[in-house]
Amino acid sequence: MTLYVRIGVVGAGYMGRSHAAAYRNVAAIFGAEPARPLLDCVADVNMESAVRMQKDFGFLRSTGDWREIIDDPRIDAVDICAPNGLHREIALAAARAGKHIYCEKPLAMSSTDSRQMMLAAQRSGVITLVGFTYMHNPVQAYVRELLDSGEIGEVVQFRTARDQDIMADPELPFSWRHDRALAGPGALGDNGVHALSLSQMMVGDIVELCAMVETFIKERPVAKAGSGYAARIDKEGGMRRVENDDVAVILVKYRTGATGTIESSRIGTGRKAGPQYELQGTRGTIVFDQQYLNEVQICRAGGQWQTQRLSEDHPGSAPFHVGGGMQLGFNDQKIVEARRFVVAIAGGEPIRADFEFGHKICVAVDAVLKSVDEKRWVSVSEIDPWPDGSVGEVVR
Numbered sequence: 528m529t530l531y532v533r534i535g536v537v538g539a540g541y542m543g544r545s546h547a548a549a550y551r552n553v554a555a556i557f558g559a560e561p562a563r564p565l566l567d568c569v570a571d572v573n574m575e576s577a578v579r580m581q582k583d584f585g586f587l588r589s590t591g592d593w594r595e596i597i598d599d600p601r602i603d604a605v606d607i608c609a610p611n612g613l614h615r616e617i618a619l620a621a622a623r624a625g626k627h628i629y630c631e632k633p634l635a636m637s638s639t640d641s642r643q644m645m646l647a648a649q650r651s652g653v654i655t656l657v658g659f660t661y662m663h664n665p666v667q668a669y670v671r672e673l674l675d676s677g678e679i680g681e682v683v684q685f686r687t688a689r690d691q692d693i694m695a696d697p698e699l700p701f702s703w704r705h706d707r708a709l710a711g712p713g714a715l716g717d718n719g720v721h722a723l724s725l726s727q728m729m730v731g732d733i734v735e736l737c738a739m740v741e742t743f744i745k746e747r748p749v750a751k752a753g754s755g756y757a758a759r760i761d762k763e764g765g766m767r768r769v770e771n772d773d774v775a776v777i778l779v780k781y782r783t784g785a786t787g788t789i790e791s792s793r794i795g796t797g798r799k800a801g802p803q804y805e806l807q808g809t810r811g812t813i814v815f816d817q818q819y820l821n822e823v824q825i826c827r828a829g830g831q832w833q834t835q836r837l838s839e840d841h842p843g844s845a846p847f848h849v850g851g852g853m854q855l856g857f858n859d860q861k862i863v864e865a866r867r868f869v870v871a872i873a874g875g876e877p878i879r880a881d882f883e884f885g886h887k888i889c890v891a892v893d894a895v896l897k898s899v900d901e902k903r904w905v906s907v908s909e910i911d912p913w914p915d916g917s918v919g920e921v922v923r
Contacts (some may be wrong), residue, residue, distance in 0.1 A: 530562040532627075532869050535596030537617055539571035539580040539589075539694050542631055542658075547584040548680050548858065549865035556846045556859075557866050562873035564865065568596050593617055597624050604654075604872060607631060611716065612709040615640040619922030622647040626819070629868045629912040633720045633892065634885030636711040642891035644881040654871045656864070656878050656884035659724035661802060663863040664855070665843035666823050667728065669835070670813055673825070674729065674831075685730045685779075685787035687804035690795030694773070700750035701767040715740060715892060719791030723888045724851050724880065725791055729806060732782040732887065736906045738895040740772035743794060763828030777895055800857070811849055812891030822867040886911075 534550060550564040566586045570593040571577040577589035593609070596602055597620045604627040607617050615635050621628045626710040632663045633642035635659050648655045661667070673679065686694060696705075703709040710716060726733070749764030777789040789874050792798070799818065806813040813842040814824040822836045837855065843863065890911045898905040 529559050530873055531565045532562050532872050533565045533567040533603045534606055535568045535570065535599070535602040535604070535626075536580075536586075536606045536608060537570045537593040537596060537613075538610075538631075538812070539573065539576040540608065541636075542579060543569065543571070543606075543608035544584070545858065545861055546608055546629075546631075546658075546865065547580065548760050549861040550860070550869075551584060552862045553866045554868060555654055556862055559776065564869050567602050568599070568892065570596050594620070595654040595767070597621055597626070598764060603627060604629060604868070605719055605915050610709050611711055615644060616625065618644045622651045622653060625651055625653060625702075627654040627868075627872050628882075630655045630882075630885070631818050632724070632885070633711065633716050633808050633889060634882060635658075635889055638889040638893045642885040642911060644848055645886045648882045651880065654868070654875070654877065655747055655882040655885075656868045656871070657724075657880050657884075657888075659721060659888075660857075660860050660864060660879055661721055661817060661859045661879050662724055662728055663867065664817075664820055665841055665847075665863070666815065666820065666837055667725070668843055669837070669841050670729065670815065672825060673813060674806070678811060678825075678827070679806065679813060680810030682783065682785045682806055682808050684728055684807040685726060685781070685785060685804065686807075687722045687787070687802055688723055688792075689718040689802035689803060690790070690792040690798035691718060692794060692796045692798050694726065694744070694793040695796050697744045698748060701747040701769065703704065705747060705767075705769045705771060707770035710714060710771060712740070712775070712892060712896065713742070713769075713773060714774040714793040718793055718801070719777075719789065719895075720892065722789050722791055722804075723891050724884075725802060725804055726779070726844050727887055728771055728879070729804070730781050730783060730785055730787065733779045733787075733891050733894075733907055734781040734782050735904055736777055736894055736898060736904050738777040738890070738898040740775045740895070740899050742769055742771070743773045745769055775895065820857070820860075840841045 547861045554563050556904045569580045569586045570590045574591040605621040627752035705797040774792045779787040803816040810828045812826040826832045841866040892905045894905045
């Protein structure tokens with residue numbers, strides 16, 4: 528008998544539709560075992576958007592109130608694709624209801640909120656996942672294997688950037704993404720957290736950092752209609768001050784002793800995807816660029832560079848790579864992510880990018896903001912002495 532995991536999605540915008548498409552493809556790509564996602568309900572404050580998404584993706588129903596998803600005992604998991612400022616309230620309600628939670632990044636607006644969300648989920652014993660999509664490209668698992676095997680020796684330097692030019696046009700209207708109360712940080716909170724997630728995955732905990740941020744497009748036209756990237760200009764609506772950053776630059780020191788630089792921009796002209804990173808070790812170097820997401824560059828001792836293209840032989844790649852050179856795409860990463868969530872629920876096993884992982888990213892973001900405000904190096908322990916929730920509070 529096929530096990531179904533009934534999903535309720537909160538948010539019918541771009542990201543909600545991306546998640547819905549991923550769930551629809553899980554069984555087609557990987558098969559129905561050990562469980563199959565069932566799109567039960569979609570919620571959005573804009574009921575017209577919710578109804579449209581219901582019809583487009585085959586949800587059983589739609590609603591204008593996300594609380595109906597929380598209150599429905601038939602729904603197993605809540606998928607949060609709402610604006611950042613709503614993540615905490617929805618996640619805490621879901622945890623109290625004993626529902627598994629898949630929350631888009633960033634996990635929360637602050638590390639205080641993310642810690643509360645992490646502890647609530649731990650107490651409830653639910654499976655959690657934060658939507659750091661780029662971690663789920665099978666190439667990242669391959670790179671992690673190289674690091675674990677000592678292929679490039681001890682990592683001494685990590686460089687990464689997650690740049691886009693999606694907001695490079697100064698005529699792009701003001702939206703919730705520019706509103707500090709709804710979005711939190713700008714490039715740092717939207718793009719930079721992806722770079723931070725790969726930093727955490729590849730090198731581990733940051734212990735100290737120093738940062739700067741800047742807003743270069745200081746005003747944007749008021750929107751007439753639409754939301755987020757779909758907002759449209761009201762030509763007679765005037766201008767509104769942008770409340771968060773366009774660019775962030777961070778210097779970091781890791782617990783391992785390695786050093787690093789982490790950068791992010793939402794106005795990086797000509798930069799479309801990202802992230803890119805470089806891992807320099809004592810015996811070699813690894814380079815990856817998301818715009819070439821099916822390959823990784825490796826330089827081993829002796830200085831000979833090799834391009835390793837993913838194939839069906841690499842773990843996690845077989846469902847997409849039917850032969851060497853076949854390509855995995857951006858949206859396929861979301862399918863992998865959605866499947867890992869469903870499999871974790873079916874097996875009761877946690878996922879690497881859970882709420883504890885997401886909380887560490889929020890701690891790093893708050894350390895960046897403190898560094899910017901106080902113009903100094905900041906230890907992450909100043910933000911949260913126990914980022915994993917293991918000390919100072921009972922978590923079960």
